[in-house]
Amino acid sequence: MSGMKLFSPLTIRGVELKNRIVVPPMHQYSAIKGFPTDWHLMNAGKFAAGGAGLVVVESTKVERRGCGTIGDLGIWEDAFVEPLARLVKFIKQQNAAAGIQLGHSGRKARANRPWEGDGPLKRTPEIDDWEAWSPVAPSAIAHSEKWPVPRALERSEVKDLVQAWGQAARRAQEAGFDVLELHGAHGYLVHEFLSERSNQRSDEYGGSELNRMRFITEVTEAVRTHWPEHKPLFVRLSVQDNAGWGPEQSARLGKILKPKGVDVIDCSSGGITDAAPILGKEIRYNYQVPLSEYVRRNADIMTMAVGLIIHGDQAEQILEAGQADLIAVGREILNNPNWPMDAALKLGIEGAFRGVPPQFGWWLGSRAKRGFGTMPSTWQNGLKDTGKVM
Numbered sequence: 001m002s003g004m005k006l007f008s009p010l011t012i013r014g015v016e017l018k019n020r021i022v023v024p025p026m027h028q029y030s031a032i033k034g035f036p037t038d039w040h041l042m043n044a045g046k047f048a049a050g051g052a053g054l055v056v057v058e059s060t061k062v063e064r065r066g067c068g069t070i071g072d073l074g075i076w077e078d079a080f081v082e083p084l085a086r087l088v089k090f091i092k093q094q095n096a097a098a099g100i101q102l103g104h105s106g107r108k109a110r111a112n113r114p115w116e117g118d119g120p121l122k123r124t125p126e127i128d129d130w131e132a133w134s135p136v137a138p139s140a141i142a143h144s145e146k147w148p149v150p151r152a153l154e155r156s157e158v159k160d161l162v163q164a165w166g167q168a169a170r171r172a173q174e175a176g177f178d179v180l181e182l183h184g185a186h187g188y189l190v191h192e193f194l195s196e197r198s199n200q201r202s203d204e205y206g207g208s209e210l211n212r213m214r215f216i217t218e219v220t221e222a223v224r225t226h227w228p229e230h231k232p233l234f235v236r237l238s239v240q241d242n243a244g245w246g247p248e249q250s251a252r253l254g255k256i257l258k259p260k261g262v263d264v265i266d267c268s269s270g271g272i273t274d275a276a277p278i279l280g281k282e283i284r285y286n287y288q289v290p291l292s293e294y295v296r297r298n299a300d301i302m303t304m305a306v307g308l309i310i311h312g313d314q315a316e317q318i319l320e321a322g323q324a325d326l327i328a329v330g331r332e333i334l335n336n337p338n339w340p341m342d343a344a345l346k347l348g349i350e351g352a353f354r355g356v357p358p359q360f361g362w363w364l365g366s367r368a369k370r371g372f373g374t375m376p377s378t379w380q381n382g383l384k385d386t387g388k389v390m
Contacts, residue, residue, distance in 0.1 A: 005319035006312065006327065007349050010053075012263050012302070014230030015178045017053035017097055017326075018355075020319060021340045024266070024306060024328040025058045025101035025181065025236075027068070029113045034061070034074025036083050044087050047333060048094035051340030051355040054326075055091050057084070059103035059183050062168040063161070065136055066104030066189065069113050070127065075102065075168045084175040092176075094357060099179035101236065102168050102223075104161070106189030107137035107150035107198070119146055137192050138199040138206065138215075144274045155203055158215065161189075166222030173227060180227055181234035182219060186271030187241075190216050194253075195272045197243050213253055217260060224261040234304070236266035239291035243272045247294040254299030264326065266304045267292040283308060286318065293323035304328050312343025342378050 007019045023044075030039045040057070048055045060073040067074065074080055084100070091098040105111070110121050110133050123130050136157070137150035153161070165182070172180055184190035192198040193215040199206050205214050216235070227233060235257060239250040254265050269288055288307030296303040305324035309315055315327040333339045341361070344352035353365035 004316055004347055004349060006316045006347070007344060007355075010325065012179075012232040015097055015232055018095060019051075019053040019340065020326050021052045021054075021315070021343075022099075022304060022326050022328045023047040023052045023055040023333055024304075024330045025056045025099075025183075026330055026334070027058050027072070029069050029071035031071050031073045034064070034067070034072065034076070034080060036073060036087060040073070041087055041090060044098075045090045045094070046337040048091040048096040048098075049357050049360075050333070050336075050338040051344070052096055052329075052333070053340075054097045054099055054179060056099035056101055056179065056181060057087060057177075059101045059188075060084075060168075062102055062104055062164045064129070065133060066106070066109060067133065068105035068109055068111050068188075069121070071113060072105075075100075075171050076164065078171060078174075081171050081175045084172075084177075088176040092178075097178040098176065099181060099234075100172050100175075100177045101181040101183050102165060102172070103183030104189040105135075106187075106192045107135045107141070107143050107147065108187055109133065109135040120148055137189070138201050141198055141200065143187065143198075152201075155205070158205055162215070162218045162222045165219045166226050169223040170226035173231075177231075179232045179234065180223065181236055181266060182216070182223065183236050184216050185236045185238040185266075185268045187238070187273070188271070190219070191238055191241070191245075191272060194249075195241065195243060195245050197272055209249060209252070213256060216253070217256060220257055220260045220262060227261075229261075232263045233261055234264040234266050235262050236268055237295075238269050238271050239265075239267045239288075239295055240269045241272045242270060242275055245272070247291060247298075250291075251295050251298035254295055254301045258299065258301045262301070264302045264304055265292075265295050265299065266306065266328065267295055267324075268306050285310065285314060289318055289323050292318075293321075296322070296324065302326070306330065312347050315343065316347065336378065342376070345376070 010017045060075045061067050063076045088098040135150040140152040142149045289305045292303040292305040302325040304326040306328040353361040
């Protein structure tokens with residue numbers, strides 16, 4: 001079968017992605033004082049080897065204060081460039097593009113890892129800069145009752161943060177990344193500026209919708225100063241946060257950011273409150289895809305769809321319907337790092353095994369060619385489905 005959009009290349013500025021499959025940034029909370037470890041190399045590497053067109057390294061913090069947990073990745077100093085470059089090198093060796101997301105946790109900083117209870121972190125001896133890691137936000141408004149009240153940023157600090165994002169982009173360029181994404185979603189700092197619920201400033205960064213958009217607009221301008229013209233820039237938004245910010249506002253923001261140098265809006269939802277980031281009462285296949293479709297059509301900008309996209313034909317239908325330009329496969333690719341290869345096989349793409357490194361693609365292709373009367377485990381629940389007796 002030919003002509004599949006999912007496996008067609010896409011060129012954005014000067015970067016060509018071999019297919020439309022993106023591994024989105026997914027926190028691993030496994031850094032040591034901001035530095036990546038072998039876990040990060042393995043984690044990003046397995047996705048790149050699995051055939052994805054773009055692998056985006058998890059939200060990497062532009063300043064120490066912005067770390068969500070003790071395990072967040074950092075890029076606030078030049079010392080982080082070389083270890084991040086190691087990840088980039090391996091991703092590119094697998095014929096995938098390497099991306100990185102730049103973020104700041106804002107008032108949700110200094111938290112437990114999710115599997116350690118989530119919520120605010122309690123002070124421990126191992127944290128030697130506890131006071132310096134104090135949560136900050138546009139206004140002194142807590143995320144919820146269980147979270148501490150953050151310190152409101154001074155206007156000069158806001159200006160400094162804009163430049164911190166610019167310097168982080170410079171370091172990402174020096175590390176060799178191909179794609180940059182700005183994290184403006186999920187209740188973190190940029191989203192906190194956008195939301196009326198968390199932003200009650202009286203200066204030029206608060207009040208009107210345009211003023212609340214000012215921070216991400218200035219961050220984009222600062223980033224583009226240091227991020228090469230030929231490299232793509234994405235922005236992740238909670239297109240619907242169920243707390244006052246919705247698709248209409250996101251589309252208006254997209255129209256502002258596009259001429260500033262943003263190429264793709266990564267369309268997610270929720271996070272400004274503790275309510276689940278869902279539309280309606282249940283999470284279902286494609287539950288966030290309408291957000292991508294709305295922004296794409298109303299802001300005239302490329303979008304990336306996310307949210308319970310599990311199957312290859314499902315992803316193909318989204319692209320064919322013009323609801324997105326890229327497909328982010330997150331938790332499902334954690335389940336099956338070779339998801340792109342698996343999807344290619346099921347969609348009948350010729351040379352599916354050639355889309356992955358020969359160290360395992362050759363062996364799998366050989367098995368498929370010779371038959372052996374079996375199907376991969378992803379086609380069946382277990383041995384009983386084959387109708388054979390051992």
